[in-house]
Amino acid sequence: MWCWVVDYLYVPDGSSAMKQADLRELVCGIVREFTAHPGGETRYRSPIIGFCSADHEKFTRLQENVPEHLTPWELLPGARGLVSYFLPFSEDIVGANARSSLVAREWAVAYVETNRVLSEIGKSLIKVLAEQGIRAVSEAPTYEFDKAQLKARWSHKSIACMTGTGSFGLNSLVITDAGCAGRFGSLIIDVDPGVAASPDSERCLYHHNGTCGLCVQRCPVGALKMDGPFDRKLCYEHLVQADAYFADLPLTDVCGKCAVGLPCSLTNPVGR
Ligand code: SF4
Numbered sequence: 001m002w003c004w005v006v007d008y009l010y011v012p013d014g015s016s017a018m019k020q021a022d023l024r025e026l027v028c029g030i031v032r033e034f035t036a037h038p039g040g041e042t043r044y045r046s047p048i049i050g051f052c053s054a055d056h057e058k059f060t061r062l063q064e065n066v067p068e069h070l071t072p073w074e075l076l077p078g079a080r081g082l083v084s085y086f087l088p089f090s091e092d093i094v095g096a097n098a099r100s101s102l103v104a105r106e107w108a109v110a111y112v113e114t115n116r117v118l119s120e121i122g123k124s125l126i127k128v129l130a131e132q133g134i135r136a137v138s139e140a141p142t143y144e145f146d147k148a149q150l151k152a153r154w155s156h157k158s159i160a161c162m163t164g165t166g167s168f169g170l171n172s173l174v175i176t177d178a179g180c181a182g183r184f185g186s187l188i189i190d191v192d193p194g195v196a197a198s199p200d201s202e203r204c205l206y207h208h209n210g211t212c213g214l215c216v217q218r219c220p221v222g223a224l225k226m227d228g229p230f231d232r233k234l235c236y237e238h239l240v241q242a243d244a245y246f247a248d249l250p251l252t253d254v255c256g257k258c259a260v261g262l263p264c265s266l267t268n269p270v271g272r
């Protein structure tokens with residue numbers, strides 16, 4: 001098991017270069033360890049990890065679309081860096097949900113278990129970095145969203161785009177080089193990880209050349225549209241209904257049909 005570190009233009013910074021590289025290696029090692037030995041039933045492919053500086057311009061642009069989104073400085077005074085990690089589900093889990101007429105049990109279990117894994121990764125990173133004199137905070141993997149707007153106050157997916165780990169697709173998910181079927185977490189740190197801005201990279205076929213659109217066809221409730229905004233309310237109502245299928249599991253408002261059985265489920269279809 002290994003992880004991909006997305007650091008397109010690493011700029012060595014004199015005496016701090018080694019520290020930045022060590023920091024990135026440390027973070028990568030912890031995420032890799034949890035992904036390889038997650039406990040429970042869920043299995044993952046190799047994680048993808050990205051780093052970037054926490055600069056004001058990125059959040060000014062984000063808040064133009066989502067004014068309620070927090071800045072790193074509100075969560076961690078003195079914030080200077082962002083870390084994003086993507087845990088791609090195993091092909092078995094993705095295939096099971098693609099074949100299931102409703103939501104596959106494997107997908108629901110993966111959702112629940114990955115909430116725990118992401119929380120454990122966040123806690124472990126905070127603890128280990130603190131031992132190095134680095135302050136860090138990690139937002140919960142889910143449920144921290146405005147129930148009226150149905151928008152997160154801290155979007156792990158948006159942080160993934162900032163770090164170059166992925167880019168938004170027509171399915172409103174973030175597509176990475178390992179696809180979109182998985183879960184994201186992120187961390188704010190008070191040091192600059194020493195990675196220059198990554199180039200914007202399109203990974204959705206529709207955004208790239210106007211083709212595909214399969215995710216729109218797969219959505220059971222018509223929440224995704226070729227030429228209109230994602231209907232969050234319609235999607236959320238469907239997710240809440242799905243929770244009733246799995247009475248023995250903790251809250252499982254899941255669906256995921258827009259993440260499975262698609263060209264972008266397991267890989268970046270534009271880069272293929
Ligand atoms: S299914 Fe096709 S159109 Fe939809 S997000 Fe994936 S690549 Fe883009």
Ligand code: SF4
Nearest residue numbers: 219235255256257258
């Ligand atoms: S999660 Fe399900 S309901 Fe929501 S957009 Fe995706 S396919 Fe549609």
